[in-house]
Amino acid sequence: MKIKVTFFIILIFVTFVSFVMQEFGLIYPSYFPKPQYDFSKNPVDSFKITLGRNLFYDPILSADNTISCASCHSPYNAFSHTDHTLSHGINDQIGNRNAPALFNLAWQKSFMWDGAINHLDMQPLAPINHHKEMGETTKDVVRKINASNFYRSLFYQAFKDSIATGERMLKALAQFQLTLISANSKYDMVKQGQDSFSTQEQNGYALFLKNCNSCHTEPLFSNFNFANNGLGLDTTLKDFGRWMVTKNSTDSLYFKTPSLRNLSFTYPYMHDGRFKKLSDVMNHYTNGISQNKYLSKELTKPIILSSKEKIDLIAFLITLNDKHFVFESKYQYPKN
Amino acid sequence: MRLIFTLFLLTIYSSISAQINESIIEFAPTFNDLPLELNKNYCFKNDSLKISTLKFYISNINLYQNNQLIDSVSKKYNLIDVENPETSSIKFLRTNSMAFNRISFSNGIDSLTNVSGAFGGDLDPTNGMYWTWQSGYIGLKLEGQSKLCPSRNNAFIFHIGGFKNPYNSIQNVNLSTKGDRKIILNLDISKLLKELNLTEIYEVMSPSKKALTIAQQFSNAIKVYE
Numbered sequence: 213m214k215i216k217v218t219f220f221i222i223l224i225f226v227t228f229v230s231f232v233m234q235e236f237g238l239i240y241p242s243y244f245p246k247p248q249y250d251f252s253k254n255p256v257d258s259f260k261i262t263l264g265r266n267l268f269y270d271p272i273l274s275a276d277n278t279i280s281c282a283s284c285h286s287p288y289n290a291f292s293h294t295d296h297t298l299s300h301g302i303n304d305q306i307g308n309r310n311a312p313a314l315f316n317l318a319w320q321k322s323f324m325w326d327g328a329i330n331h332l333d334m335q336p337l338a339p340i341n342h343h344k345e346m347g348e349t350t351k352d353v354v355r356k357i358n359a360s361n362f363y364r365s366l367f368y369q370a371f372k373d374s375i376a377t378g379e380r381m382l383k384a385l386a387q388f389q390l391t392l393i394s395a396n397s398k399y400d401m402v403k404q405g406q407d408s409f410s411t412q413e414q415n416g417y418a419l420f421l422k423n424c425n426s427c428h429t430e431p432l433f434s435n436f437n438f439a440n441n442g443l444g445l446d447t448t449l450k451d452f453g454r455w456m457v458t459k460n461s462t463d464s465l466y467f468k469t470p471s472l473r474n475l476s477f478t479y480p481y482m483h484d485g486r487f488k489k490l491s492d493v494m495n496h497y498t499n500g501i502s503q504n505k506y507l508s509k510e511l512t513k514p515i516i517l518s519s520k521e522k523i524d525l526i527a528f529l530i531t532l533n534d535k536h537f538v539f540e541s542k543y544q545y546p547k548n
Numbered sequence: 549m550r551l552i553f554t555l556f557l558l559t560i561y562s563s564i565s566a567q568i569n570e571s572i573i574e575f576a577p578t579f580n581d582l583p584l585e586l587n588k589n590y591c592f593k594n595d596s597l598k599i600s601t602l603k604f605y606i607s608n609i610n611l612y613q614n615n616q617l618i619d620s621v622s623k624k625y626n627l628i629d630v631e632n633p634e635t636s637s638i639k640f641l642r643t644n645s646m647a648f649n650r651i652s653f654s655n656g657i658d659s660l661t662n663v664s665g666a667f668g669g670d671l672d673p674t675n676g677m678y679w680t681w682q683s684g685y686i687g688l689k690l691e692g693q694s695k696l697c698p699s700r701n702n703a704f705i706f707h708i709g710g711f712k713n714p715y716n717s718i719q720n721v722n723l724s725t726k727g728d729r730k731i732i733l734n735l736d737i738s739k740l741l742k743e744l745n746l747t748e749i750y751e752v753m754s755p756s757k758k759a760l761t762i763a764q765q766f767s768n769a770i771k772v773y774e
Binding site: 250253254328329330331332333334337338340341342349350351354377378379380382383386457459 | 662663664665666667668671672673674675676678680681682683756
């Protein structure tokens with residue numbers, strides 16, 4: 213009897229260890245790769261996460277105190293925005309790109325659709341300073357935070373010093389965003405042996421592996437590289453994507469490959485939000501690719517899917533939705 | 549009692565040794581051989597100009613005796629802002645007593661720091677020396693107005709940076725020094741502006757070939773004050 217109990221305990225332990233990895237207090241599945249973020253330079257702790265969460269939801273970051281990070285990155289949309297194709301900033305201005313979803317950021321090598329930002333810490337500087345988004349200056353945001361009694365105690369708890377600096381604000385914002393880990397979808401449950409795919413989902417998974425996985429690589433469902441996926445240039449935006457960053461014409465119309473997790477919550481799709489529905493995206497890849505000189509090599513051979521196959525593929529993609537992530541209370545508006 | 553006495557001696561000793569071992573590197577920007585004044589109108593036969601901003605990073609200062617590295621300045625990144633005169637002097641404590649007769653440093657911020665996230669102090673993004681639309685430190689900010697510039701308000705604006713090849717703008721400067729207690733480095737801004745060719749080049753705000761040239765011209769303008 214005793215042996216049986218010991219065996220059972222060991223079994224539970226082994227199962228637990230194989231599916232849960234920890235990096236400075238962040239829990240993620242063992243089948244996830246090693247994070248890109250260097251946690252040793254910004255060790256995660258609950259006070260900094262709390263501070264970052266408060267900053268994330270606070271419109272103090274914008275020039276007229278109306279727009280917070282969460283205005284365009286809403287928890288219920290897996291931290292993206294579904295009301296607008298392009299981001300919506302101060303004074304009802306419309307930005308240049310579709311606000312991307314925020315999750316599993318510790319694994320990303322670069323940020324923004326064109327990869328212009330090379331580190332999660334520095335990413336908030338872009339929307340804060342963009343005249344069509346938050347329209348502020350970093351210096352003025354830090355000044356406003358320093359004038360607030362509320363933040364004085366949060367900074368003290370986080371940094372043993374009540375003074376806000378640019379570095380501290382950015383590191384706290386990064387910490388909250390690093391906690392946004394989405395790994396509780398049906399796909400994850402299947403991976404962990406706690407659920408199984410239906411026949412239709414299984415068919416969809418096979419189609420996914422054959423047609424999509426080279427760029428939208430599992431288990432994060434993106435390799436986080438850049439691709440020209442055959443979207444014709446929107447002449448009203450004239451957005452050439454990564455070309456503007458690298459100044460290399462071979463990067464023309466290259467945009468970062470987004471993760472396919474949480475797709476049902478993150479419409480509209482693409483860098484300019486041009487597709488409202490998943491079926492529009494499907495039809496783009498099978499029939500809508502606009503041939504151009506720099507089209508990614510993965511798409512030069514046509515993707516052929518029957519309408520039944522498209523439905524199966526979508527059934528699989530829906531297993532990547534993570535309701536636990538979307539409704540997780542610790543990610544939502546802080547109640548102090 | 550004995551402990552207090554020992555501490556007292558130690559304090560005196562350390563304060564004396566600190567004075568002995570302190571050196572200073574001072575940046576002295578000039579305009580036509582006079583100290584540069586921000587927002588002052590400088591008039592010439594064919595131009596009238598003023599400088600409103602001059603800020604730059606000096607990093608990784610090493611000290612040499614002949615060609616042997618003997619010491620380095622512990623504060624690795626120093627932001628010099630002509631608007632705040634106290635930033636023009638870099639004071640540092642020597643860690644050994646060997647005299648140096650050559651210094652080297654970089655203009656700008658190394659690539660590793662450029663890809664390693666947020667830093668504080670002189671590297672804090674609130675200093676306005678970090679691009680926000682694209683990651684990277686601005687190594688040099690030089691702004692002002694000149695009649696030669698065909699731009700709006702005759703403004704010129706140089707935000708020079710870039711840490712990736714082929715437009716890695718970081719420049720290494722190597723200078724022989726006389727003495728090793730106070731090194732005064734001159735920056736002849738009037739000469740630099742002539743080299744910059746303001747009639748044609750007056751807006752450089754991203755990593756590029758032009759930015760690289762300006763970074764080189766700027767570091768060449770730094771001389772030991774004779």
